[in-house]
Amino acid sequence: MMISICIPGVVAAALSAIVFARIRHSSLEVLLCGLSLFDVLVLLSTLFIYPAMNACQNEPNPESSQVCHFFWRSTLIAYPLSLIAQAGSVWTCVVIACDRFIAVSFPFKKRVWSTPTTSTFVICGVAFLCVLFKLPAFFEIVLNESGQIMPSQLRLDPTYQLIYMTYMYVIGILLLPWTIIIVLNGIVIQKVRKTYRTHEQLARYSSRARRDADERKMTVMTIVMTGIFVLCNIPPAINNIIESYAPQYREKYRQRIPLSTLLVCVNRYTQMPVLLLHEVENFPDYRKFESRDEK
Template sequence: MNILNLSNITNSTPEADSCIEIYHKAISFQFYTWGVVGNIIAAYGIIGNILAILVLRHRLMRSSTSYYLISLAVYDTGVLLAMILLMALPTIYLEKNILMEYYFVSVYMNQYLYPLALVAQTGTVYTTVGFTIERYIAVCHPLKAANTCTKSRTKRIIILIFVCSVIYNVPRFFEYTVVETWNSSLNRSVPELITTTLGSNTDFKKIYFICLQLVVMFLGPFVLIFILNIQLMWAVKNAKKTRNRMSTNAAKEANLTIMLIAVIVVFLLCQLPSIADNILWTMFDKSKLQCSLHYIRLTSITNLMVIVNSAVNFILYCVFGKRFRRVFIKIVYYPWKRKGTRYKYTLYDSSGSRRGNSMKVYNTESTFL
């Protein structure tokens, strides 16, 4: 996710008339793409991810897979928050000339929130890899699943993914810095985000952005996810042929697999366009890309698709996950249902005594779900 695209476009000063015209068209396009549509999607997504975490933490949902999905929801929420703070809100100032002070504050925030957003995106990618591998083992190699797909191992993997995501993105914290320049039209000093010596180093770009980025963030995980997902689809297709002979546990596993396949497919569809965006951003001159309206629209849409991917999982869980739906309904319905129905019942003690049967009346309370 190239969160800095907006900053790179708007902080530049186009000299040619064509670039000035493109500059204003880009601001308007990004306002409607990010400031309007993006804000709505992100707000819904944050709520959806919080609800997903509440459901996945329920005792009926606890499993190694639910731990992966909770971790995924946390990373997705981080991506959505970064989108709002760094992309959506700044476009409102640029288009409507409001929230000026926030816009300048966001420039300072960009230096730190942008790397954190990339940590969240890296975590999203490799958490998806994690539960894809786990589901592949559970479905295609069920005899190994009991010893491999355990909760304790899943927790260790989640921690490892987080640590590696942070370490991998450490250079991002030193890629940009903020300097203050005098703006005569505003009659004040304004912050400007500029590339550091490390960020502009040619060798650093070749090694980190071209070699590592393509292999670590795109080719490696996406090829693995794609191959394993094909295997999962094939396994589910074969399972449908023997549906009548499936046990209850097998049917639940099949339903969970279908739900995760849906998550993986949406992940691939939404994330793959960002690969082309990042390749273009790395290989071509940034000043030329900033004066290309087609590229600006492309990168705006690809960033929006990343946001959609971070916001849509709750819907997928509800549509494809039967147990998730039941637990969600239970959580939502429980606070509103009646306290219970009180009734009396009578027990007769027939101990065989000649003195007669004793009778006791009990009050009890029953609730119905």
């Protein structure tokens, strides 16, 4: 099931990244392009790790199995890359929430603060900081003398598990970004509902009215997207808490790991087609506005 969901998700995310990269008429499109690229990396890492892991578990002699050796070696790279991409996806959603907040609360300053160039620098900054934040993950797993993957001394260190894997994860990946997303989206929802009727009374066929309507649609779309993101990331958060605070349940409920990973794939799979269809639908309008400006 994971393969059947992740492969279409990779295709959808890649197509979304291509479309957003070709358009880039607004800051949001640049941010969505960055989010799509992070999603591609998450899904590809998942495809490298879990199907091979499941196949390796069914091997009678893992040490002589090519599948197991592929899983062990590929996980050394795919595992930390997936963590970097997940962190990048989380904080890109935060940046998108900030972009929509600026668009709704400060529509005139948006042209100065939220530009495609600014968003490009922000995405690069998010990627750089996520690499630094998840850099220790490259040293959490090693290969033993038989070539099998195993936790390193760093991973087994109680202080490392408590400070980095628990506290920093809860603060940097759960508490802080989720709080920002929920608060900003709550403010945006209130402002959109408050101004919706006012905008309906304006000239419906004016260029300004159409642009305002498109802005509201984009805001609603991003709110739905971040809502899906939060819901699908609750099980992975619970999984991390169990690993840190309830080790007695690690083996008893091992099925939670593929379930949480599957929901991460579902999150990417459900978001990307919606974004792609929205942008394809509005692509001619952008061209029309662009030609007007050139005249």
